Amino acid sequence: QPVHQQPVHQQPVHQQPAQPVHPVHQQPAQPAQPVLQLQQQVQ
Secondary structure, eight states: OOOTTSOOTTOTTTTSOOGGGGGGGGSOOTTHHHHHHHHHHHO
16 A cells, blocks of 8 residues: 555645745845944034
8 A cells, every 4th residue: 555655745844935034134234334434524
C-alpha cells in the first residue's frame, strides 16, 4: 500500500513571507546625520 507516498512534506508552511522581517534594517537611518549638517550650515 502506498502509505509513505502521502504528500506530507508538500505543505506550503515554509512559504510564509518571513523575509519582510529583514527589510526592517534597510530603513533610511542615514538621513538622520544630514539633518545635523543642515543645522550647522544655518547657524
